[in-house]
Amino acid sequence: MSSQSTRPTFDPHDPLGIDDLLSPEQVAMRESVRALCRDHVTPYVGEWFEKGEMPTVRELARELGKLGVLGMHLDGYGCAGMSAVDYGVACEELEACDSGLRSLVSVQGSLAMFALWRWGSEEQKQQWLPHMAAGEAIGCFGLTEPDQGSDPSSMRTHARRDGDDWVLNGRKMWITNGTVASVAIVWAQTEDGVRGFVVPTDTPGFSAPEIKQKLSLRASVTSELVLDDVRLPADAVFPEVTGLKGPLSCLNEARYGIVWGSNGAARSCLESALSYTKEREQFGKPIAGFQLTQSKIADMAVRVHNGRLLALHLGNRKDAGTLLPQQVSFGKLDNVRGALEVARTARTMLGANGISLEYPVIRHMTNLESVLTYEGTSEMHALTIGQAMTGIPAFRG
Structure with missing residues (x-):
């Protein structure tokens, strides 16, 4: 029996101890992606969002290429050949920074590069994939x-x-x-x-x-x-x-990344709300000390970290070659919907500051409105799951 002194302590940023399920290499890779975001995106993304631009997109692509995250789950042609879980962990960090950054990587690697890698001729692969993996071509x-x-x-x-x-x-x-x-x-x-x-x-x-x-x-x-x-x-x-086998196979790759990425946006909103409510005082004490605030924080934490477990489970299935498209729909539907709930709740907890780009919450909230509908609307994913459960297609009358 372990002694009291050797028991792990509760970590508000990892309340279920999910990091214990990641390898040291995956944790190190996550830190590298987080550092890239911190150095090249986070200080500027609020201004980019306000102006409606990403002026350094080509430079960012090259930095992402140096880090090896473009097409990182593909083998050969300059790609890193990493696991599906590795890719998911990177997507979580990228979207914790901004959905637009994760979209850049997802479209590059899971759509354009995957289409070439899976369906292209050898000449097409040789011509484009090494340059795309390096971020030299978008x-x-x-x-x-x-x-x-x-x-x-x-x-x-x-x-x-x-x-x-x-x-x-x-x-x-x-x-x-x-x-x-x-x-x-x-x-x-x-x-x-x-x-x-x-x-x-x-x-x-x-x-x-x-x-x-x-x-x-x-x-x-x-x-x-x-x-x-x-x-x-x-x-x-x-x-x-x-036929549609080609494009739909690519969409399934992108949707997998969204399962992780959307949860990164939710995590960012939770962390912002937790930090803000511990510092913001009303009626003589931090608002984190009030029951309703703690109830919201608990609900948000359950949503975010259940989402992490779901993403990790699907990633392990993908690495094992057993992940089904219907399971990807399950993850995309639940994690994006949950992330939007978390973002909306966090927005209320920050009060008027919740609509300020000084904080990431309103940016994540509006971005997630797009994530909810791209790569398959929530309705289409619900119908995909419904057909899988019942055996009856409902897409057409």
Whole structure:
């Protein structure tokens, strides 16, 4: 029996002792990502958010490349070849800083790079992946359209053959990294079904105007992709994959990162609320000493750290090769919804200061409104789980 002196002490930042389940290497990697955020993003992200810009996105990409987090869960081609849990831990730290930063990494690694790694030809992989892993080239992923989101099978962007070439026409919308990308992975209808194309962004007919007037993910580059008679060589198409299997496999990778990342945003809100309420005094004592405040803190802590356990469980399943898409939907639905609840509660606990960019809470809260609906709305994930539970599809009447 252990003695009283050897028992662990309760850590408010890790109340369930989940860090004990991480390897020393994972903890060290987390600290490296946290340091990058502290040095290159945290001091400036409030101002970027207020101005609606991420002016150092290319420099950030290179710093992230040096750290090895771009495509870090992929093997070869300059990628780090780390585990799914490693990647999740990094996503948690990135989004604890800002959802826009995690989106930059997620779109680069889990969408654009994963599409190339999983479905590209050897020539396509060799041409792009090493540069993308180093942050020297930024990628984007063109699937969502102005009128097609949850139902990508109805996309209007199309590609037709013209001799040995392909000619693409269409529009994509809400594309992270589009304006600063060197390469776009564009999904289009063809006579053979949906296919993926590797589109260098300097190709004539391609443009990516940045979307302005956003009130969420403001410290992130969000774009429209415009394809007007974009002519590509025959080898620009992914050689084997046809249909929605290609893009949906990539979305599943991105959703996995969101399970971890959204919980990082929630953790940041909890830590802000805990720190603030211990310092803010009303009626002669810190507001953390009042029962209602402590009840809120307890509920938030349970939500955040249950979310960590869920993310870690799904990460272990992914590393074991047993993670199912429906389980990713489970995690994305619950952790994002829970993170938004935590952010909203934290906002109230900070009172008027809760709407100030001096604190991260309002920024996380508005960002999570986007995270709730991108990579599959909460309704679509609920229906995915519902179909898995009942065996009855409800997507169409």
